[in-house]
Amino acid sequence: MLRAVFEPGFFSSSPVHVALAAGGVVALVSGIVGSFAVVRGQSYAGHALADISVTGGSASFLVGVSPLWGFVGVGVLAAGVMDMIGIQRPRGRDLATGVVRGAGLGLAALFLYWDTTHSNVTGATITILFGSLFTVSSTILPAIVALSVAAVAIVAVLYRPLLLSTVAADLAAARGVSVRLVGLACLVAIALAVSLSAMTIGTILSTALLIGPAAIGLRLSRRPGLAMAWSALAGLAATWLGVLLAYDSFYWPPSRHGWPVSFFVVTLIFLGYVAVQTITSRVRRA
């Protein structure tokens, strides 16, 4: 029975261990930080930051530093730029986000072009954009964990002022909370979370893990702490199940080299969201 679910070698393969560890850490962080992204209406900012961090990834191939610092550095930098040109105002926020994203991706196009023509890194485009958990190297695992802890720490330290300024900005300002500063810190935490996940698991999964589990969590509970816990759990479950399915799919038709992890994780998250939404709306109506 167990052999039918877990293909032989699943528990002894070291790429699988790294994938489970890196994917798990990233999923937990994205679930927690993503709850704030969804409640604050910054889903688009999260998605854009993931795309922009690709610029850093593609630049890092050129200058020869570790992709990790390229992704994270540019992601955090972009969060600063977005805040500067007025992402905190609801009106015109999407526009400002989109313009930063467009300029960032334009640069990414140029860097990727140089990557493939000058430095002979073929396939860099695909690796950077679609990523694969199975290619994460175990040496960057400590750095991933450290940066993840930093992102969660920002959200934990600012938990109460952040919640207050999200729900009632005026009240927060009256209590002496610097709404702008708290917002910037939150955006930096989002940037950390998505650039880490963009690097380890690709930009697709990064947006999926930031928004999907958070949306599920917020459907399951109205209490913020509990919703965040559900969200982290949902992200973790989808990622690990996705890794398992991708590992199993190695012998599936048609290609016989395995289906992409991103596809499984995204599909699981989407199905989870639709199921939770259908059930909760039934329960609330009854």
Next chain:
Amino acid sequence: MFSGFMTNAWLVGTFVAIVAGVVGFFIVLRGQAFVADAVPQGAFAGAAGASLLGINTLIGVAAAALVGALGIGWLGRRGRRDVATALALVVLLGLGALFLSFSTEYAPEIYALLFGEVLGVSANEVLPIAVLSVASVAAIAALYRPLLLSSVMPELAEARGVRPARVETLFLVVVALATSMTLPVVGALLIFSLMIGPPAAARSVTSKPLPALALSAVIAVVVLWISIASAYQTNWPVGFFVGALGAVCYAAGRGYAALRGRRPARPRAWRGAAEQGVTANVRV
């Protein structure tokens, strides 16, 4: 630069830019930047699927764009709009990744779909793109009044008998249409810069809707022409120039508005124009 195969590039580029400027104007007005960003990116899955099945890329892209646009509309009625958009987007991208892993497409071709390959437009692509662009502009012209009113004053539009959900769906279909023709030229990741940079700049220059719409199309055409010329000269990807110039447009618009001391808000003049139009067209 103007001979032989480049004629197609100039011709198609001009069509694409006009449509992007016109459709983008309403995207900016309605604050739907995320949707306009997600639909083209999701449509990329259609291109990957089409290459797997061996059918025309344009058909695959159009199908995926339509599914994406309608999916966003469907999910958005049941939950938060930006969450719906993000979910629809990642599902399509996940499918795209799956199709890519099945197909044996070379990396440069995927790169071209993502970041644009205007110099590679072939002669038999010109006619379908021309037809699609005329259709997109015609659809916007037909929807012009209700679209403007429901963008500027949603409550009034509803009171006047405009159904916001229906206008929304129709508009999303037009966005999908415009997307599927722009994608092979500018690339999935950067269509969007062409759709929001020029309209944002146009809106800060004039507050009258029709001149702003026209100006937006003109700026988009100029941006794409400069981009094509620069891409031809430097051999760099056209998407880079589109993205950079889109940001320049936006910055110039913001600077101009700041100099004149006003924000590109929804000016009063538009309400009058939109109201009159709807009274004439949609009798309650």
